Structures are given as C-alpha cells and as structure tokens.
Amino acid sequence: MEFHLRQAWAELLYNDEQGPLRTTPVAPVQPSPSGREKKSKAHNQSGLPLQSFDGFMKSLATLALARIRLGDKGPLYTRTTKPTPLQARAFELLAIEVV
Numbered sequence: 001m002e003f004h005l006r007q008a009w010a011e012l013l014y015n016d017e018q019g020p021l022r023t024t025p026v027a028p029v030q031p032s033p034s035g036r037e038k039k040s041k042a043h044n045q046s047g048l049p050l051q052s053f054d055g056f057m058k059s060l061a062t063l064a065l066a067r068i069r070l071g072d073k074g075p076l077y078t079r080t081t082k083p084t085p086l087q088a089r090a091f092e093l094l095a096i097e098v099v
Helices: 002-008 033-041 053-060 085-093
Strands: 065-069 076-080
Touching: 002 053, 053 085
Parallel strands: none
Antiparallel strands: 065 076
C-alpha cells in the first residue's frame, strides 16, 4: 500500500521521481537533477511544501470527522475539518472527494 501511495503522491514528497543515478555498480548513488532541485527548493511546482512520507502521513492525520448532536435527542450533524491545500491535493491525486 505504501508503495502505491508514494507513487501517487510523488509530487508532494521528497522522493526522487527519476530515481537515483549511478555511473558504475560500485559508485555511490547520486540524486537525479530533478531530485536535487526538489531538495533545494523544498516546494513543488505548485508551491506546496514537500515532506517525507512519515511527515506527510502526520499532516493528513489532522483531517478530522466531527459528529455533533444538539442536545440529548437533537439532530446529529457530521462535518469534516476543512482540508489544507496540501491535504486537498493529496486526496485529489488519489481521486477521493473529501466532503
């Protein structure tokens, strides 16, 4: 599951989308030019901040579903917190609508 999420969210993560470069099998791994650019700018092309996968999952965890009842027998309302632009883009990339 994590593999597929990393692929879907590649533009939001520090992951090197082109993959690391090696000149020989024994040479140390070097980031691709686009990977170096991502790391130096710390933001993607849309201006959203880049994060590690773990940090990104923590950011997504702040989205909450609240169930509110007015009084003991009053109507029950369900609301989600408004997603941040980063959260909204993450769900957009997965084709999930947050209501």
